[in-house]
Amino acid sequence: MKIFIDSAIVKEIKQVFHWKLGDGVTTNPSLMKKAVDAGAAKNLKSYIIQILKSAGRTPVSLEVTETTAEGMINQGKAIYKLFKSYGNVYIKVPINPAFKSSDKNHLDGIKAIKALKKEGIPINCTLIFTPEQAYLAAKAGADFISPFAGRVDDYLRKKANIPFKKIDYYPAQGILRGGKVVQDGGIVSGVHLVKACVDVIKEYKFKTKVLAASLRNPLQIAEMVSVKADIATIPFSAIVAMREHPALTPILHFPKLRIKKKSIQKMLQHPKTFEGMKKFTADIVQEYVELIK
Ligand code: E4P
Secondary structure, three states: OEEEEEOOOHHHHHHHHHOOOOOEEEOOHHHHHHHHHOOOOOOHHHHHHHHHHHOOOOOEEEEOOOOOHHHHHHHHHHHHHHHHHHOOEEEEEEOOOOOOOOOOOOOHHHHHHHHHHHOOOOEEEEEEOOHHHHHHHHHHOOOEEEEEHHHHHHHHHHHOOOOOOOOOOOOOOOOEEOOEEOOEOOEOOHHHHHHHHHHHHHHOOOOOEEEEEOOOOHHHHHHHHHOOOOEEEEOHHHHHHHHOOOOOHHHHHHHHOOOOHHHHHHHOOOHHHHHHHHHHHHOOOHHHHHHOO
16 A cells, blocks of 8 residues: 655655655645745745655646636646646546535546546545545546545544544444444444545456545554555644554555665564474374375
């Protein structure tokens, strides 16, 4: 699983790439606001260039802010034109830019994705909350789809009247209330949503990558590995927490490990493996050895 940093703060991005943990960056309007409010981004254009450069050639998602197909297409083209020379900009388009059911722009995200893809612009389709949305985004040609795991957990907890903090862990298998699993259209947790998206992409053989988003704590991130998310985008604080969590460091380090012969020898060693070998060897039955000669 690749790791993107979910931040628009250059200092954080640089640190994660310095640790050699970064495979990309995701931003959204709220993260951009955080950087601007912190006074980090006095000149936004050159600030974004710093983000793109800090990420090397790895993908950086920049989100559109319009809510009509035309507006998003124009913004997507403009963002791409401004920053394409850095070679790593992805345009983040919401799957559906509507604010409510009675709005008329439910199809505009799909229209924008199709139009921008025709221009050869890479797309990250955001705000995915159902496998159906994942299917439609992938069919429209999105390179990445971003299911929002943490926000699904928030939604389910609200449904069940469970008080929570943003970083609280929510069990992947869901929770029972009154003998029934709390669910949203069959989805029982954020991890389950990501799995359902991975399954849809696999089933229909789309090339789209599943970018698990809205992740808040190390256990939830570890579960993203089990459900085979291609990428997890993680806030800086959670990356720090993962580095300090002994059970999770392999997730961070394995994909990038260039294994030297000497370290293979070391990796293969464990006292319980030694102990097991000694006991098995002591227990060898001669007839068995003869049989399998
Ligand atoms: C990433 O693409 C999303 O914008 C981000 O992960 C949302 O996270 P949040 O739900 O914690 O705001």
